[in-house]
Amino acid sequence: MKNRRTFLKTSFALAGLGSVGEFDINLLAQDREVRNPNEDRIALNTATIIHYGLPLFEQIRLAHEAGYQNIEIWFRDLDQALEEGKTLSEIRKRLDDFGMRVVGGINFFQWGVPEEDKRKKALDAMKRGMEQMKALGCSRFAAAPSGIFHRNDVSLSEIACRYREILELGEQFEVYPQLEIWGAGPTLSKLSDAVWVVTEAAHPEASLLLDVYHLFRGGNDFISLRQLNGKIMTNFHWNDWPGGIPRLELKDGDRVFPGDGAAPLDLVRGTLREIGFAGTFSLEIFNKGYCEKYSPNELLKLSYEKMKKAV
Incomplete structure (x- = not known):
């Protein structure tokens, strides 16, 4: 009888220990950080660290160390690296070594201006940029309204024709321009105008x-994003703005980390999900104050944590 009681006590104790062990494991699993499924879609637009004046190789290394896997590079930084003796193959290897993917190129080519000489110069530079992007494994780059966003003498019909021209230019490289809006001027600050042009x-x-x-600065309502097909975008520049500055007084450099300002990011993110957007959320800010406050490494690590929470 004693042996039976001892057996039962031991059995119950072991059973209890097993259940506690399972419970503890569940608690530990709950305590672990749940990985954001959108984390692989986070990108860095290197404008975020532009005020440091870092060479391209250093930008790539620091972005990787902060956690970024995707990057939008500036053509001027790429050109500088090439002028200093780097080759496109070496830059591609640098990216591959760090597991980095170029998802876009940033430039100020004046492809949309009516002046023939300026536009020809821009198209020549754009063609060279397309070759560079192809060599780096990237198929998209920005076509900003540089040279026309502040003008009233360029029609949307003219812009559409010139946009088609650079799209056709991209066919030989399979690298294509993304029409970008800038919020501070009368031309291509409205989402509806940009949609008309691409159509x-x-x-x-x-x-x-x-x-x-830029959507906010241009006076657009974010609800208008519902009218889009998400497949028309491969990148979306992700940022925020401070709530204490009137809209028309906001400057590019006022942009802050996502989640630190007044932008309705939950609404924007939810809408993008509903319309089928599957591209990258690329952090783009020009905040000089951040660069004065943080080291490049600190800023990038902080920005990546902010992005994980905001996408």
Whole structure:
């Protein structure tokens, strides 16, 4: 009888220990950080660290160390690296070594201006940029309204024709321009105008490059994003703006980390999900104050943590 009681006590104790062990494991699993499924879609637009004046190789290394896997590079930084003796193959290897993917290129090519000489110069530079992007494994780059966003003498029809022209230029490289809006001027600050241009261009690779700050700065309502097909975008510039500055007084450099300002990011993110957007959320800010406050490494690590919470 004693042996039976001892056996039962031991059995119950072991059973209890097993259940406690399972319970503890569940608690530990709950305590672990749940990985954001959108984390692989986070990108860094290197404008975020532009005030440091870092060479491209250093930008790539620091972005990788902070956690970024995707990067939008500036053509001027790429050109500088090439002028200093780097080759496109070496830059591609640098990216591959760090597991980095180029998802876009940033430039100020004046492709949309009516002046023939300026536009020819821009198209020559753009063609060279397309070759560079192809060599780096990237198929998209920004076509910002540089040179026209502040003008009133350029019609949307003219812009659509010129946008189609650069889309056709991209066919030989399979690298295509994304029409970008800038919020501070009368031309291509409205989402509706940009949609009209990409529609009128009538090209299968026409696409948009939108920006949380620029949409707001241009007086757009974020609910309008519901009218889009998410496949028309491969990148979306992700940022925020401070709530204490009137909209028309906001400057590019006022942009802050996502989640630190007044932008309705939950609404924007939810809408993008509903319309089928599957591209990258690319952090783009020009905040000089951040660069004065943080080291490049600190800023990038902080920005990545902010992005994980905001996408």
